[in-house]
Amino acid sequence: MSNMFCFQCQQTAGGSACINTGVCGKQPSTSNLQDELVCELIKLAELSKNENKHSAVADRLIIDGLFTTLTNVNFDDNAIKEFMGRVKNEQNKISRPEAEKIQVIDLWDGDTDIVSLRSTLLFGLKGMAAYAHHAMNLGYTDNEVLKWFYKGLCEVNREHSVTEWIELIMELGQVNFKCMELLDKANTESFGNPVPTRVNVDIKKGPFIVVSGHDLNDLSQLLEQTEKTGVNVYTHCEMLPAHGYPELNKYHNLAGNFGTAWQSQQTEFENIPAPVLFTTNCLMPPRPSYKDRIYTTSVVGYDGMVHISGTRAGKKDFTPLIKHAQKLGGYEHDRSMSGINGGHMLTTGFGHNAVLSQAGKIIDAIKAGHIKHIFLVGGCDGAHPGRNYYTEFVKQTPMDTLVLTLACGKYRFNDLDLGEIDGIPRILDMGQCNDSYSAIKVALALADAFNCSINDLPLTLVLSWYEQKAVCILLTLLSLGVRNMYIGPTLPAFMSETVVKYLVENYKLNPITAPEQDMDAILKR
Structure with a gap:
């Protein structure tokens, strides 16, 4: 009997499944609690569907609960148990006797292909929950998206034919496109449309705080609270694109970006003289040299770390974090x-508004033959040795090509100087993985301008994946x-x-x- 079973991320043990301890550091007790939480969320969805109603509390529990089980989010067994108690309380408000009757399928048992398809739907739901969570934190929801969480969880608990599973998975992809559009609206209406912005990676002397994750609302509140304290704030990993938003960049103490992608944190945070706030996923088990400086918030958790909770309205008091930064003092010299x-x-801030404002220029450059191809090279980063592929691939892109990028995979190459084409930088950072909508919107706009489909454009997507948000984006595409x-x-x-064969045959x-081989095949097509 296995201690645990988890195969939801790219770095799963042996390329098959983690059964003793997660490669991410997740312990069997945590993995099993997360599976149990998913089952309780399924029960809550089933009850709500049976009653044909759902409360705002249930909406939040389902979205945050799914996000809690995403890779590198929550390692705190007690926090997961407490959350599960809240889910059960909400079940009881609907119908306790009925809740006890609902049977939840064994998620990982059955025909290999059916388990594969069920897992794809469930992991896609987890990814979409992350996007819905951030939008909800800014006060934005969409009824169609909310209803699909209930539908999706109920369908995970049903038997389907292969064809029906495929239809459900594609439907989830369409709904996630709406969810990403909603998050884009939430971010841009709250903080303005991103503009191209240069960001320094050197660190100034004096006290500072590093903010990791994706939640722009958390960063906004911290910037406001640190504005007159003498404490600088540095983004880390997926928070880098925050510099492009006018309503965040207006703070003089948003000083730059610390470090690179998430998987390097255990070495980059070694003896760091500053606290680090994790707002969402990408947390790794902290090392002794800095574990007393890690703070978590929202759905993020790790046993022994200080957790910053918020009010029902989402307001947070970061005073402990600020005082800790002042006490540590930062670096003595720049x-x-x-x-x-x-x-x-x-350089970041090339969201769809910024890129499409230059659409005429890009279209003219394509027509003139100055831009022969556009590559979207992006997605999650990770520690897998094969990820240097993306650095080499970008280095080999011809001088008459553009490279759009997003998510933390860009740290493999975003400090390269690849020059410009007709005044357009050859590397355009479109933002977080949360900003994948921007890349899709640009592709759709270019297809419309050339009166063709996306597949007829001189455009190729070269994606790296690590966790469930990347899965959800793939389903949308x-x-x-x-x-x-x-x-x-x-x-x-x-x-x-069988599932891989289906995707290869039907979606190519x-x-x-190898970078050289793939580049050659792309440019010859």
Whole structure:
């Protein structure tokens, strides 16, 4: 009997499943509690569906509960148990006797292909929950998206034919497109449309706080509370694109970006003289040299870490974090740091509004032959050795091509200077993985301008994946009919050979090989 079973992320043990301890550091007790939480969320969805109603409390519990079980979010057994208690209380408000009668399917048992398809739907729901969570934190919801969480969880608990599973998975992809559109609206209406912005990776002397994760609302509140305290704030990993938002960049103490992608935190945070706030996923088990400086908030949790809770309205008091920063004092002198390739400046803020404002220029450059191809190279980063593929791939892109990028995978190459084409930087950082909507919107706009489909554009998507948000984005792209994508560094362990074969045959999904080989195949197509 296995201690645990988890195969939801790219780095799962042996490319099959973690059964003793998670590669991410998740313990069997935590993994099993997370599975139990998913089952209780399914019960809550079933009860709500039977009663044909759902409360705002249930909406929040389902979204935050699914997000809690995402990779690298919550390692705190007590926090998960407490959350599960809240879910059961909400079940009891609907109908306790009925809740006890609901049977939840064994998620990981059954025919290999059916388990694969069920897992794909469930992991896609987890990814969409992350996007819905951030939008909800800013006061934005969408009824169709909310209802689909209930539908999706209920369908996970049903038997379906392969065809029906595929239809459900594609439907989820379409609904997630709406969810990403909702999050884009929430971010841009709250903080303004991103504008291209240069960001320094060197660190100034004096007290500072590092903010990781994705939640712009948390960052906004922290910037406001630190504005006159003498404490600088540095983004980390997926928070880098925050610099492009006018309503965040207006704070003079948003000083730059610390470090690179999430998987390097255990070395980059070594003896850091500052506290670090994790607002969402990408937390790794902290090392002794800095574990007393880690703070968590929202759905993030780790046993022994200080957790900053919020009011029902989402207001948070970051005073403990600020005082800790002042006490630690930061570096005594300005500290020179750099990206993976030695660069000291990064550029971000090329959201769909910024790129489409230059659409005429891009279209003219394509028509004139100055831009021969556009690559979207982005997605999650990770520690897998094969991820240097993306650095080499970008280095090999011809000088007459553009590279759009997003998510933390960009840290492999975003400090490279690839020059410009007709005044357009060859690397355009479109933001977080949360901003994938921007890339899709640009692709759709270009297809419209050339009166063709996305698949007819001189555009190729080269994606890296790590966790369930990337899975959800992939399902959205597939549901939009996007073909000939490249994905790596490996295919998901939860996708069976039959499912992979279906995707390869019907969507021309290509596992990455070698940068030179893939580049040659793309440019010859």
